[in-house]
Amino acid sequence: MEDGKVFDGSGIQKALKVFSIFIDDLIVILLVLLVLPKFGVSVPPLAVAALAVVLISIDTLTAPLLLRDLKRRPTTGREGLVGMRGKVVKRLDPEGYVRVRGELWRASSASGSVVDRGATVRVVGVEGSVLIVDTDDRSGHNN
Numbered sequence: 001m002e003d004g005k006v007f008d009g010s011g012i013q014k015a016l017k018v019f020s021i022f023i024d025d026l027i028v029i030l031l032v033l034l035v036l037p038k039f040g041v042s043v044p045p046l047a048v049a050a051l052a053v054v055l056i057s058i059d060t061l062t063a064p065l066l067l068r069d070l071k072r073r074p075t076t077g078r079e080g081l082v083g084m085r086g087k088v089v090k091r092l093d094p095e096g097y098v099r100v101r102g103e104l105w106r107a108s109s110a111s112g113s114v115v116d117r118g119a120t121v122r123v124v125g126v127e128g129s130v131l132i133v134d135t136d137d138r139s140g141h142n143n
Contacts, residue, residue, distance in 0.1 A: 017070060021063050025055040081105075081123045085136050088119045098133060107131040 029052050032043050086100030092115040098107040100123060109115050110124050110132050125132035
């Protein structure tokens with residue numbers, strides 16, 4: 001592409017997410033306009049317009065909240081642990097055990113080095129059920 005930009009599809013993904021929020025409104029409006037008259041139900045155009053305005057207004061107000069939630073990284077499971085800090089409870093040589101968010105996990109040192117019991121580590125990855133951790137020089141908050 002031009003100017004060294006790489007197409008990553010994020011614009012299409014966002015458009016599809018927005019479309020998925022509004023598709024139900026479109027379906028309801030089409031049902032009212034096209035299907036009900038085939039069953040002899042007459043709907044005044046002003047009522048259809050009012051319905052459309054209400055449905056689209058609700059989605060317009062809630063769409064930013066929904067899109068924000070879709071951007072969040074996982075906060076549960078193994079993937080949600082990446083970036084969290086914890087304490088070594090059994091020396092990593094290079095494998096041992098760490099406590100992260102109150103749970104005991106088998107862990108491996110990312111650098112392969114020995115990490116002593118009580119050291120603060122940060123989760124940098126997950127391989128199966130083993131957390132890959134690196135030493136965290138920052139003191140203070142531990143998860």
